[in-house]
Amino acid sequence: MEKDKFEKKFFLVREDVLPEAMQKTLEAKELIERGKAGSVWEAVQKVDLSRSAFYKYKDTVFPFSTVTKERLITLFFYLEDRSGTLSRLLGVVASSGCNILTIHQTIPMQGRANVTISLNTSGITMDINELLTNLKRLEFVEKIEVLGTGA
Numbered sequence: 001m002e003k004d005k006f007e008k009k010f011f012l013v014r015e016d017v018l019p020e021a022m023q024k025t026l027e028a029k030e031l032i033e034r035g036k037a038g039s040v041w042e043a044v045q046k047v048d049l050s051r052s053a054f055y056k057y058k059d060t061v062f063p064f065s066t067v068t069k070e071r072l073i074t075l076f077f078y079l080e081d082r083s084g085t086l087s088r089l090l091g092v093v094a095s096s097g098c099n100i101l102t103i104h105q106t107i108p109m110q111g112r113a114n115v116t117i118s119l120n121t122s123g124i125t126m127d128i129n130e131l132l133t134n135l136k137r138l139e140f141v142e143k144i145e146v147l148g149t150g151a
């Protein structure tokens with residue numbers, strides 16, 4: 001029996017484990033969105049995908065950036081304990097246009113601190129993956145985990 005839309009579960013899955021048809025569906029959707037393909041037919045031809053596969057997956061697979069737009073995201077950071085790290089981290093987040101809703105930092109132990117930040121991404125001025133890349137580039141950030149997204 002088909003579950004109604006409120007009972008369905010959603011998962012965040014890394015791109016490299018998606019079946020090829022889903023990856024190509026995402027590529028085709030991007031071509032259409034960016035105006036590089038004038039029709040579904042043209043888009044599926046460019047990515048070597050059948051129209052039936054496109055229509056099967058088009059409403060079920062979305063880029064992470066699309067899901068997080070106009071939503072909340074919670075990030076967990078493993079940081080080196082250095083003076084000014086939290087300030088610099090928050091500066092990168094603020095420069096992205098995200099609104100910081102909550103911050104929780106553990107007491108630093110053995111030169112490390114854990115920080116959890118919840119963000120409203122509705123004002124983000126870049127792709128969410130670009131923000132994550134910018135945060136990972138900070139020399140004191142050891143690891144970032146996406147704990148969740150929500151409305």
